[in-house]
Amino acid sequence: MRSLLAIALSFALLHAVVAAPEPTPKEEPVPPEQKGSVVRVNSTNQSYDFLRPWSKEAPFSRRGLGVLIDGRKILVTAELVENSDYIELERADSGEKSVATVQVIDYEANLATLSSPDPKFLEGMQPLQTTTGVKTGDELSVLQLETNGTPVSTRALVTSVEVGKYALEDSGYLMFRMSCPLQFRENSFTLPIVKENRLAAFLMRYDSRSQTVDAISSPVIEHFLVEAQHQPYKGFPRAGIGFSPTRDPQLRKYMKLQDSDGGVYINQVDQNGPAAKAGVKQGDVLIAIGDKQVDPDGNYLHPIYGKLSITHLTTTEAYCGQHVTMTVIRNGERKQLNVELFRRSSEDYVIEPYTIGKPPRFYILGGLVFQELTRQYLREWGTNWLKDAPQRLVYYDRFQSDLFPEKRKIVFLTQILPAQDTVGYEQLNNLVVTKLNGREILSLDDFAGL
């Protein structure tokens, strides 16, 4: 009886499998206009080892697709080529290969342009123009290449347009979220996404379980391409403020806010950032940027995307060197502050938010290894570094603007290499240095006596 039941159950399961076949991705042939616009990009990357700052990690390969954006430049994500030792372009039609070099790279916006030293390599290819006319509900096409070089596209539905995290923790830019059943293919680390033969986005992350795509949006791509035409590259500006909602009626009453004011509470001001230089203070309530009213959650009304974080206004819609007017309420009074937007370089921070493509600085004295504290060092503790890394160093990183308003670096003892001079000290690590031979230490140059 039990075996009969088992057989019946097996048939039922088999029927279920036959009746509900795997959904096939909505793949389509690629229009002729887009066929000659993509190239394979093969990059061999090798990052520096911040725990052993004198050496590099093992090399690894990343393979993605790049897009020709004008006669000579290939656009890719920065993640694809960061810390690259060697980059190779491969044409989809002929399989012809060429070495490539990074022209401009922006780790915050996660974009880079590449060029080939061979002027004939890209001949005959069609550059793609960008489009900014993408909105929620649009259907886009994700481009991929078969192993034999045949282009295929998969439909992707834009489910939301919002400001979200890019490759680095602090970098929030406009992002397209999409639903898309992508198949695995080689060279899929990053993929171009098009709308009506125009570049609409770049795939940055794909979750195969939920079949969702996070993509770099075309407004960010356009901003990057405009800036990349100028040397030196200025990047994306930041206002240099942190804010929290003002939904709490008690807070609104305390801050003397009218219901019609909206506004967000500024809880952090980067001491050396644009907002601080214009006089914005912690405790102000930001109620407008230019003619855009700020709601209690920190959004404004965008003509295409609807409610959008004000971060987009000051990072992507505005360029470095532009001025914006911030209207704040301070002690019940309205103030208008003229903010000149700029970007602080990673090196400008006390604790550099990222150190990619350049080696870490170090100094070894009698087996004691000293470095300048960087977030890249803290990231060596993995994705959970905020919890797992030495908490004193994490604290310094998170509150560096308040703790260290002056220009300086944090020099610390990272580890001990057991030697005759370090007997008894082997267990010491992650200690911040204050003085050497009675002299205050504000950088590794101070330490080395330079």
Place this chain on the structure above:
Amino acid sequence: MRNPTGGYHKIEFEEDPHQIYLDAKQVEEDAAQLQKTYSLPALQRL
């Protein structure tokens, strides 16, 4: 490295052990051996 005090480098820290002393002459003499032992391409990159 400048000005060792009485032949010793005094390094001060925020936390325990708060200070370490290194024999400046000994450190200098041991540098080459340290580099060899740990296959260090250099003792500094600034």
